[in-house]
Amino acid sequence: MIPCVVGIGGCGGKVLKEFLRNQDVTIRGKSLGEHLSFCGIKGVWLDSATMDAQKENFYGRLEDGSYPGYLIPPEVIKDNSKIFDYVADNYGYDLKSAGFDRRAEYLKAVFEIFETDEKLKDIARDEYQGEDNPIQAYIWKRGIRPYTILSLVSNDAKEGASSALKAQRSLAEEPEGMTRGDEASKIGEVETLPSSSEKSEGAQSKVRAKNPLKMLEGLSSLVPKKTNNGTNGSNNNGSAQGLKLCDSILFIASLGGGTGTGFINPVTSYVRSEQPNFPAFVLGVLTEKGTDDRGTHEGQRDLGAVIAMYDLLTKRVGRGVDGLILVDNEILLRTFEKNYPAINRAIFDIMKPFIELRNYPDVGNQGDSLAMKRVFLEGLKLPPVLVPCYCSQKRAEGSEGDLVKKALYGQDGGLKLFDCDPKRADMAYVFTRGFVHTDKVRRAVHDHTGLPDNEKRIMVYRKIGDHGSDEMLILLRNPYGEDPEAYKKEGTFENRVYGIVDKGLKYLDEKENDIILAGMPDDTKIALGTYFYGESWLDKMLKELDGSETNKRRKKFKKKLTKAKSDLESEEVQPPTLLGELEKSKSRLEMGNTPAFLDELNIFTRDKVVSATRELDMAQAYNNGESSLTEKEIRDIVKSEIDKMIAAGSIKEM
């Protein structure tokens, strides 16, 4: 697989740097050649703080045609933008906020507003013709798509990410009323994805290759021309590898750090609307314990982390990301004694076996991204957590068992990057670089995890590696559950996640005023209040407003609260709240149930989501011959099924 690595926020940018570092030689940092990163991967840094981005020497402005580049998504919003005014006036959110908004729900709310407010969509379409949400479009079309194989189906992507103005102009020049699906089918000349096994008869069939050579046409124009070390942005050094475009996305973000994961779901859903099967993985770095360098307290970051994990892991298969590779910064800080450059380097080294393109010749291209997506999601309804365990050591005959043991237990040079009991994993994906024997690896993994010794549960991907050393990365899928006592035991997945959820809940309980800010518009306050706390918050607010009928503004707010409460009460099934769901997650962890997070939560689109818990209950009732379904529930089920079919590419949205 060749991922387009998208670093998000400060942490993402720093780790991404390691992935994109030029492997070619330069003279005093200047180069006449083309930028050569490991395995030809490409990437972009998304940040919302221009000041932070400008401090970086490694990245240049993507809008200026630099590579590696950074993109500041809010910059696409024009100074006199109508959507800016609309969102500020009606929702109290600043679309051009200069980054670093520690409120975990900030980006989630902003993207949901664009998803739900029809009036805003109309204004956006007028202003950025054809686009409901220019930020999403900007990130995807200018920041990511030019580096992916999907750019081959789009003419405008060939323009590259040359300038913000150009980007705005391009968005504006798109034919009116043209949907993204139309755009893909309009081009319709080339194959969009390489694996024939994954082709469905849906949207993809409309983009079949007439001539494979067309895939290579104009490649040099797809990526920015100027690199920050004077090289060309395209990675073509004459080798076949250099010509390749990315076939997947790997997001790298800190969970609970700041800008973080707020961009991931919206961008993924935008990509999915264009190409339902396009693989997207996330490498999430869980925030450390205690107060961080920027003085943000653990509770606030834990709430951010838990919201981020929750949102990533509760989007149904086909709608959200295809796997969350979870790394605990606490473990990295302990192992590398707070040496941050070494930590960033280590994260890159750990991911090398996953990304490495040089396969064993007898198996060919075993690890293409679509195949990886398929095996990660096999048998699941929700995206999996993948815990990376890594070991590298000097080559020695019969070292497979040693490598597996060290990696899985994080001992003697091995690194287990998130607390877990390997015996709880339901699948293991082993990526190696070097000379190892598949059967020996599988047997060793079986010995240490108890997983069946077969290729369906323990998958081994062998790659050619560096001389003199063998490396192994084991991704353990969902390594938790079944043990009701696990959440009390140090070193288990349950214990770490339980701790974060607990601290997040405490923060929710204690810092309500920091979460729902007094200056926000009433509607936003109500949406956030019901998202975080539900009916109890409405009751509390109503109680506080008792006797304030003389104040016009408070009276108006009270009226809105009363209406919200009656709307909520009229619901047959109470919509889930973050507080309630986190309490449920704690209970699930206490009982040893999986998955830990179940129901998708939204701030402004609460009625659109079918509760996974309720869905399970309804299925149970149906199986028992009980006809307890209301018309609304039937509608929701049908809608949910249609969504899944659209996501799978079986049918196409008009």
Next chain:
Amino acid sequence: MSLDLLAMLLVFGLLIVGAGLHKRNMERIYTKMVALSSKDVSKKDLYEELSAPQGSNFNAFALTAWILLSIAVAYFYFLTPRISLEFNYLQIAPLAKSPIGLVTFAAVVAFVTTVAIVSLDLPKVYSFYEMPKRLKAAIMSTVPVLGVSITCSTYMATVYPPEFSTTFISALGFVTLFGSVAILLSPIYIRAMGVTK
């Protein structure tokens, strides 16, 4: 045996051993791969998978270095009757008396080397080896180092009486030449040491 002959044997020995080790490295990888594979593995497929791009800057510098190396060898041994009284530059009268003789001599050697490098697909050799950036930088640095060797040889052949000790100039020319060969072949030697473990 003269010191010059010994030095020449050392340089060529290093090159020949390097070529042999490269062949052995490839054979060893192939043997290991066959032992670890469930199906038949063709050498062609293996080499295709094994090959990784090293960067266009590096390729350009490596190619330049090898061409300069051949010029440096030719200048060091064949500009003056160091090895043989019969086979040297001074015996080719049209070149020796021409004001652009040295350049022509270098151009001919460079042309022959380029043809040899291209026909043998030598740049591909580096693509089989994992090279850290420092090693690439070392290989890049052989270009000016070989320039020193060429300058020493040219000085020895053209300046009479010499202003500096000929022993020193000759030694400097040899050390820079030998060092460059060692650096240019180092990925092969390093791998050979790693593979044998």
